[in-house]
Amino acid sequence: MKKSLFILAFLATTALGGLHAAYAGQAPGAASAPDVPVSHRDRVYAAEQFSNTVSVTDPADNKLLGVIRLGDPQPGNLSPLYRGQVLVHGMGFSPDHHTLAVVSIGTNSVTFIDTATNTVKHTTYVGRAPHEAFFTPDGKEVWVTVRGEDYVSVIDGQTYEEKARIKLPAGPGMTIFSPDGKYGYVCSSFNPETDVVSVADHQIVGKVKQDSPFCPNIAASADGEQVWFTLKDVGKTMVFNARPPFNVLKSIDTGPITNHVNLIRTPKGSFAYVSIGGRNEVKVFDTTDFNLVATIPVGKLPHGVWPSGDGTRVYVGLENADALAAIDTATNKVIATIPIGQAPQAVNYVPDAVPEGDGRQNLQPLGIAGQTAHLQLNAVKGGKASAPTSVSLFDQGLAQVLQASVTGLEPKQSYVLALADKADGTGNVQPLASFMTNPAGAAIVNAVGPIRQIVQGEDKTPRRYLVILAGNDARTGTPVQVQAD
Structure with missing residues (x-):
C-alpha cells in the first residue's frame, strides 16, 4: 500500500513538474x-x-x-x-x-x-x-x-x-x-x-x-x-x-x-x-x-x-x-x-x-514629478455617447503640459481644443490646439500654459472651461465635448 502511494505521489509530482516546465519562461x-x-x-x-x-x-x-x-x-x-x-x-x-x-x-x-x-x-x-x-x-x-x-x-x-x-x-x-x-x-x-x-x-x-x-x-x-x-x-x-x-x-x-x-x-x-x-x-x-x-x-x-x-x-x-x-x-x-x-x-x-x-x-x-491635475470632458447633452476624454495637467513650475486623451469623436475629422467663457462651451472661445482624429475617432492632444489656474479659477483668475469644438483655428463650430466640473 505504501509503495503504491509513493508511486502515485511520484507520478503526481512528475506531472506537476512537467506542467510547470511547460509554462516556464x-x-x-x-x-x-x-x-x-x-x-x-x-x-x-x-x-x-x-x-x-x-x-x-x-x-x-x-x-x-x-x-x-x-x-x-x-x-x-x-x-x-x-x-x-x-x-x-x-x-x-x-x-x-x-x-x-x-x-x-x-x-x-x-x-x-x-x-x-x-x-x-x-x-x-x-x-x-x-x-x-x-x-x-x-x-x-x-x-x-x-x-x-x-x-x-x-x-x-x-x-x-x-x-x-x-x-x-x-x-x-x-x-x-x-x-x-x-x-x-x-x-x-x-x-x-x-x-x-x-x-x-x-x-x-x-x-x-x-x-x-x-x-x-x-x-x-x-x-x-x-x-x-x-x-x-x-x-x-x-x-x-x-x-x-x-x-x-x-x-x-x-x-x-x-x-x-x-x-x-x-x-x-x-x-x-x-x-x-x-x-x-x-x-x-x-x-x-x-x-x-x-x-x-x-x-x-x-x-x-x-x-x-x-x-x-x-x-x-x-x-x-x-x-x-x-x-x-x-x-x-x-x-x-x-x-x-x-x-x-x-x-x-x-x-x-x-x-x-x-x-x-x-x-x-x-x-x-508627482504633481498633476486631472480633468474630464464629456459629450454635450444629446451628443455621441462615448468613453470620457481624460485630461492631465502636468506641473512644470507655473505652467503645465496639457495632455488630452480624446475619444468618442467622428473619425478623420478636424477639431479644436479650446478655452470657453461658459461651462457649456459657448461664449468667447480661445483655441489651444487644433487636431484631427484618427480612423478610430480618437487623438492625443497636447498644449502648454498656465491652464490649471484658468480652468480651476485659482488665484482670482477668471475661470474658463475646456471644450472641444468641431472645425479648426480659422473656423470653429459647435461644442461636442465640455469640461465635466
Whole structure:
C-alpha cells in the first residue's frame, strides 16, 4: 500500500513538474528559461516623458523607491546650454538584467543605466526621434528604432557605440527579437509594413503587411511561435507567424488608442495583454484561439505593459494618471496602483535587477514629478455617447503640459481644443490646439500654459472651461465635448 502511494505521489509530482516546465519562461526570454518568482530583487521601471524621469518600483510590496532623474521639466530644458534628456520614452533591458536602455525622443539619445546602482553608465546619441531600444538575446547588440528617419541604429552591447545601420522604410517604430536570437521584428509607425530582419547579417528576410501605418509596439512569444503588434491609429492588434513565411494569423479590433501589448505564460495557458488607452482598460486574449477572455479597468490612458518574471503579474503604466497598475494574472484584477512620474510610456519588469543590497542608491524623490491635475470632458447633452476624454495637467513650475486623451469623436475629422467663457462651451472661445482624429475617432492632444489656474479659477483668475469644438483655428463650430466640473 505504501509503495503504491509513493508511486502515485511520484507520478503526481512528475506531472506537476512537467506542467510547470511547460509554462516556464516569460517574454522576451525563451520558454525554456525558468520562471523567476517575484522578490525584492526585482524592479519595475517606467519611462516618464514630461518629468523626464525613470521611476523605480519594488514589486514585492508594490512600493515606489524613487526616480532616476535624466532631465529637467520645462522651462529648464529649453536652455541652449541644457545637457539633460527630453521626452524620456522608450525602454529595454539586457539579457543579464544588469543594464537598462532608456530612449529619449527629444534629445535623440539612449541612456544606459546600471540596474544595481541606478547610475548612468553611458549615453549614446543617434538619429532624429528614436522611439524604442532592445538588446539582442545574446546581449551583443542594441537595436534602436530611429523613427524620425529610416533605419535601425545598431549599438555595440559592450562599448555602447553605434556599429551599423539597418536601412528600412521610413519610421521604424519598435524592434523585438525571437527568443532564439535569429530574427528581429521591426514594425513601422509611418508605413504599413513590419520587416523581419536576420540578426546575423542585418538583412531583411520577410515583410508583414500592417492594416495601418502606425504601429508603436511589438512583442514576440516565449515559445517562438507568434509575434503581436498594435496599431494605435485604427485601434487594432495583429498577430503573425514568428517563422517563415511570416503570414498574418489574426487581426483583432481592440479599441481606440490601442497602445502596447505583451505576452505571458501561466498554468492556464498563454495570453496577450493589450492596453487600450481610449477605454482605460487592458484586454486579455488567449493566444491559441485569439478569443477575448478578460477586460480589466485599470485607470486613465494605459500605455506600457510588462509581465513579472513568473507571469503572475502584469504591470501597466497609466499615462494620464501618473501611476503604475499591478494586475494579478490569476484573477485579472488590479491589486495595486503605485504613484510614479509624469506620463509613463514604456514599462519594463526586470527580474533580479538588484542581486544584492537594497538598490536605492542614487534615487531621488518624485518632487514636482508627482504633481498633476486631472480633468474630464464629456459629450454635450444629446451628443455621441462615448468613453470620457481624460485630461492631465502636468506641473512644470507655473505652467503645465496639457495632455488630452480624446475619444468618442467622428473619425478623420478636424477639431479644436479650446478655452470657453461658459461651462457649456459657448461664449468667447480661445483655441489651444487644433487636431484631427484618427480612423478610430480618437487623438492625443497636447498644449502648454498656465491652464490649471484658468480652468480651476485659482488665484482670482477668471475661470474658463475646456471644450472641444468641431472645425479648426480659422473656423470653429459647435461644442461636442465640455469640461465635466
